[in-house]
Amino acid sequence: MTSIAVIGGGSWATAIIKILSENNVSIRWWLRDRAAVDHIRKHHYNPDYLRDVRLSPRKVKTFTKIADAINGAEYIILAIPAAFVQEPLSGLTPQHFAGKRVVSAIKGMIPTSNCLVTDWVEDHFEVPISQISVIAGPCHAEEVALEKQSYLTIASTDAACAADFSQLMSCRFVTANPLTDLYGVEYAAVMKNIVALTCGISHGLGYGDNFQAVLVSNAMQEIRRFVDAVDPRERDLSASAYLGDLLVTAYSQFSRNRTFGNMIGRGYSVQSAQMEMKMIAEGYYAVNSIFDMNKKYGVEMPITEAAYKILYERQPPAAEIGALKRKLR
Numbered sequence: 450m451t452s453i454a455v456i457g458g459g460s461w462a463t464a465i466i467k468i469l470s471e472n473n474v475s476i477r478w479w480l481r482d483r484a485a486v487d488h489i490r491k492h493h494y495n496p497d498y499l500r501d502v503r504l505s506p507r508k509v510k511t512f513t514k515i516a517d518a519i520n521g522a523e524y525i526i527l528a529i530p531a532a533f534v535q536e537p538l539s540g541l542t543p544q545h546f547a548g549k550r551v552v553s554a555i556k557g558m559i560p561t562s563n564c565l566v567t568d569w570v571e572d573h574f575e576v577p578i579s580q581i582s583v584i585a586g587p588c589h590a591e592e593v594a595l596e597k598q599s600y601l602t603i604a605s606t607d608a609a610c611a612a613d614f615s616q617l618m619s620c621r622f623v624t625a626n627p628l629t630d631l632y633g634v635e636y637a638a639v640m641k642n643i644v645a646l647t648c649g650i651s652h653g654l655g656y657g658d659n660f661q662a663v664l665v666s667n668a669m670q671e672i673r674r675f676v677d678a679v680d681p682r683e684r685d686l687s688a689s690a691y692l693g694d695l696l697v698t699a700y701s702q703f704s705r706n707r708t709f710g711n712m713i714g715r716g717y718s719v720q721s722a723q724m725e726m727k728m729i730a731e732g733y734y735a736v737n738s739i740f741d742m743n744k745k746y747g748v749e750m751p752i753t754e755a756a757y758k759i760l761y762e763r764q765p766p767a768a769e770i771g772a773l774k775r776k777l778r
């Protein structure tokens with residue numbers, strides 16, 4: 450039986466636990482909310498996210514201290530939005546991570562340093578990069594809860610590491626495939642959130658499917674330019690880890706980033722949209738990180754720039770999407 454610590458109590462953590470529970474695993478789940486822990490111990494479902502997902506008390510144990518959750522675990526899965534992942538892990542040291550594999554389920558960047566979560570884990574906790582992987586691919590927690598057929602990609606620089614964890618993340622309704630393009634997959638996952646957010650803004654402004662199709666096609670080219678500049682290597686961006694993830698997030702009713710953008714397009718301020726949404730839209734933070742990073746690379750990125758001007762320079766969405774409109778082909 451494989452022992453796996455899951456860090457984070459939101460929708461994606463809950464969905465990942467549902468997938469893993471289909472296999473021969475023992476799950477050590479850390480949530481920051483004491484009341485949620487008590488509730489799960491008593492009622493065997495998460496009171497705040499995906500309430501329909503039943504949690505096996507035999508397989509899933511909850512913890513209020515991270516060090517206890519990761520004690521004895523072979524894998525540590527991080528499933529907290531990137532903007533908030535540092536604080537709960539701040540009491541941990543490289544010793545806590547020694548000999549363990551780390552999996553990032555996070556599609557975001559550490560905002561204070563603009564670094565990928567996997568780079569942060571490697572630097573901060575001295576985990577060899579070959580022992581780190583990411584969970585990627587087009588997969589919404591809500592559809593996992595409904596057991597709708599889904600596909601994931603597990604990316605690691607080490608093929609065996611990716612293959613091993615792919616097995617654990619495959620079940621009746623999920624097929625997980627390994628890939629060795631760790632950085633390409635991770636950057637693409639961060640950037641698709643920016644695109645979904647911009648799709649949402651356009652939709653909120655009244656733009657239709659015709660416009661969105663062109664926006665998404667241009668976005669794929671923007672992702673290619675940026676990823677090639679940051680981590681040049683042969684990769685097939687039409688694979689589901691890249692294009693598939695972009696499509697699901699840009700078009701799905703479940704997308705947090707699209708929903709957030711839609712509110713901005715309809716006139717909400719960033720703060721009021723964040724307050725109204727019960728979940729976190731990673732894209733808001735990603736816009737700032739990627740925009741900032743690109744000062745070094747100088748890649749042509751009209752979509753990210755438009756999103757940055759709207760979200761961080763408070764430029765009117767209608768004017769910025771209007772200007773973007775003239776740059777799309």
Ligand SMILES: NC(=O)C1=CN([C@@H]2O[C@H](COP(=O)(O)OP(=O)(O)OC[C@H]3O[C@@H](n4cnc5c(N)ncnc54)[C@H](OP(=O)(O)O)[C@@H]3O)[C@@H](O)[C@H]2O)C=CC1
Nearest residue numbers: 458459460461482528529530533555556589590728729731
């Ligand atoms: N949802 C999905 O379908 C997918 C999500 N992802 C990625 O998974 C990651 C997690 O997202 P998701 O589960 O959807 O997010 P949710 O908004 O559903 O949950 C956020 C989680 O983060 C916790 N959190 C918020 N602020 C803090 C904080 N300051 N300190 C500690 N914990 C905090 C929340 O705790 P609390 O409940 O106590 O507020 C909650 O457990 C993101 O990077 C996202 O991009 C990837 C693929 C699919």
Ligand SMILES: O=C(CO)COP(=O)(O)O
Nearest residue numbers: 586587588698704705706
């Ligand atoms: O990454 C995700 C699905 O693959 C979740 O992000 P969204 O909720 O914004 O689509």
